[in-house]
Amino acid sequence: MQLVLAGNLAVVREKYIEVIEHTKDMNVHARWIYGQHPTDAMIQSYIDGQEMYLFMDGQNVAGMTAITMYQGEDYHEVIWSHNLKDDEVASLHIFTVTPEYQGQGVSKRMMAEIISLVMEKGKKVIRLDTLASNIPAQHMYEKLGFEYRGKQSLYAENTGWTDFLYYELPL
Secondary structure (H helix, E strand, C coil): CEEEECCCHHHHHHHHHHHHHHCCCHHHHHHCCCCCCCCCCCHHHHHHHEEEEEEEEEEEEEEEEEEEEECCCCHHHCCCCCCCHHHHEEEEEEEEEEEHHHHCCHHHHHHHHHHHHHCCCCCCCCEEEECCCCCCHHHHHHHHCEEEEEEEEEECCCCCEEEEEEEECCC
């Protein structure tokens, strides 16, 4: 399996819709609603910025994520273990494994590829956020060595006001 840049909005859209419609407890854990989060504009922006990645198993999409080689201002309020400039950080967004690959260790293999990519780019940490209700993701990130760094209550169109938990992996 390998991580490749995504270039086709239609393919990415179709796979996120499949994830949303066929992932057990999506309405509890991630609460994604296509068109609110993620959106075509968001995904196209990641594609245009060469930040949208597919984790490919031959011709099949096993997982997807956006990887920005910086952190946004929304991460400034978190107390991180390392005081870094925004461009010293990689951030993960909309990380998912497609339904037919869930429960097979794909997220661990995908994360290993992400870590290699981020290290090649010279970043010092990977940061991400997840909903407080997304217990499976929290367990996975912690198993992979990510450290819990704090919580913020934020508003998102698909969730309303909710708690987001922040994680960091020093490289």
